[in-house]
Amino acid sequence: MVMYGHTPVLLKETLDVLSKVQEPALMIDATLGLAGHAIAFLEHFPRLSLIGVDADASMLEEAEKRLFAYKERCTLVHQFFDEFFLNFNKGGQKADIILFDLGVSMVHFKEARRGFSLMEDEVLDMRLNTTTGRTALQLIEMSTERGLVHMLRLYGEEQFAVPIARAIIKARDNHELRTARELAELVKQTVPARLRYGKIHPATKTFQALRIAVNDELGRVERALDQAIHALSKHGCIGVISFHSLEDRIVKQTFMKYVEKKSVNKYAEQKSSKTLQKTPISPMGAQTNLDKVELELLVKKPITASHEEVKQNPASRSAKLRAVMRKG
Ligand SMILES: C[S@@+](CC[C@H](N)C(=O)[O-])C[C@H]1O[C@@H](n2cnc3c(N)ncnc32)[C@H](O)[C@@H]1O
Known part of the structure; x- marks a missing residue:
């Protein structure tokens, strides 16, 4: 594939909101793509190491070229992100910043064939x-x-x-x-x-x-988010950029399970049956996890692209960024 130029969505906003972490040591970019976001974080934090995950081998190949200047600080993994986090958590390591920029990239539409x-x-x-x-x-x-x-x-x-x-x-x-x-x-x-x-x-x-x-995009997001939350270090942050309401709903619900600790069961039960049927949340897993992790919302409402960004990159029109920090 000959990859054409790529514009990362909500780049400045993502960097701003996830830079709340003091001296981060490890970032996981769960959707590396063409490494646009990853490079911005590597530049911003000179001591940061990066694990870049992508399910698409051709994207990783291109990302590797783009990350050449940072290669000592990068590990690239060809895997679906839900499978990645399952293995990562078995190792007991923690990440300070985790980013999901969901869906496919413009490269998939224009060049993947x-x-x-x-x-x-x-x-x-x-x-x-x-x-x-x-x-x-x-x-x-x-x-x-x-x-x-x-x-x-x-x-x-x-x-x-x-x-x-x-x-x-x-x-x-x-x-x-x-x-x-x-x-x-x-x-x-x-x-x-x-x-x-x-x-x-x-x-x-x-x-x-x-x-x-x-x-299995929605199932993978649901499984990966729960795992990713448990991969966070104390005061570590997760940002998720989603592009349609089905994904955003999962992100919002998953984060809220860990934010509204006391009311979570009520919350899960009261959610419209339409939502729960579409994106079932495993109640057993959630209950166990709730005892251990507490999250704080870094933004109350999702961040969306400015008029300027939408004008320059129409793909950003539907993007929503949600972010949380691990409290305890
Ligand atoms: C929107 S692009 C990311 C762009 C990237 N942030 C950048 O700045 O270049 C999403 C990427 O995530 C990958 N992806 C989507 N779903 C995935 C999954 N379940 N597991 C791993 N990678 C996934 C796609 O192959 C694609 O390369």
Whole structure:
């Protein structure tokens, strides 16, 4: 891949909010990407060591080049972040700063050639880690119509889930569905005509749903956050940048379990059943963890991108940064 320029989202805000840590020794960038955030932290804290994690080997390869000047201070790990934190915690080491900048990068849309982009004649793969798991096409091949409807509603919040799922199954059975462009066109022809030519492509939610399902994105965030909180040193900080409400809800709920210690059970029970069904929080795990870790919110409301940043980098439009510090 020839990687083009990359603009890290909410860079200054992330650095400001996570720099509350005094003399941090170790940072884990759980979504290293092209190392934009990582380099800013390595520059800001000259004695900081970094563990950079990414599920996508091609991103790590590029990050390694970009981190050449800091190579003595960096360790790169090719792994999904939930699996990484599980192993990390077994070692008993602690991190002072942990960052998650969720989702995929623009590089995935523009250069990965795995069917992330709606416009391309690329086979529907959508896996971040191409060494494991099922591709989007395989997922479609093994799905029932009902299963697809469920997935489109749950991960895409797609209001036309039923007709879209029906059209996908029909095209699949006729061997007419293989590439991202074919899927995008199929969805476009399925939704009501008035929605076909708007600013946002009508297949955007279908693509989001498939990508989330293929990579188990929400499940991984939920598992990794709980683990990451336990990987924090005292007064260590976690920042999470999310890009859609499904992720942000998990981040908010997970942090709140450790902030509102006394009311957590009530909180979990009172949450709308819609939310809990979408992103189940393991109550047993949460209860055990609550006894040990207490978090303080570093920002009450999530930080969003300035008008200026959105103008320069439209991808930052939906970004939300939440951050917490470990108290005890
Ligand atoms: C938005 S980009 C991060 C950009 C990065 N902060 C930068 O400044 O270059 C997200 C990265 O996280 C990786 N990623 C997404 N989900 C992951 C997961 N569950 N485990 C590990 N890496 C993941 C993607 O491959 C992608 O490279």
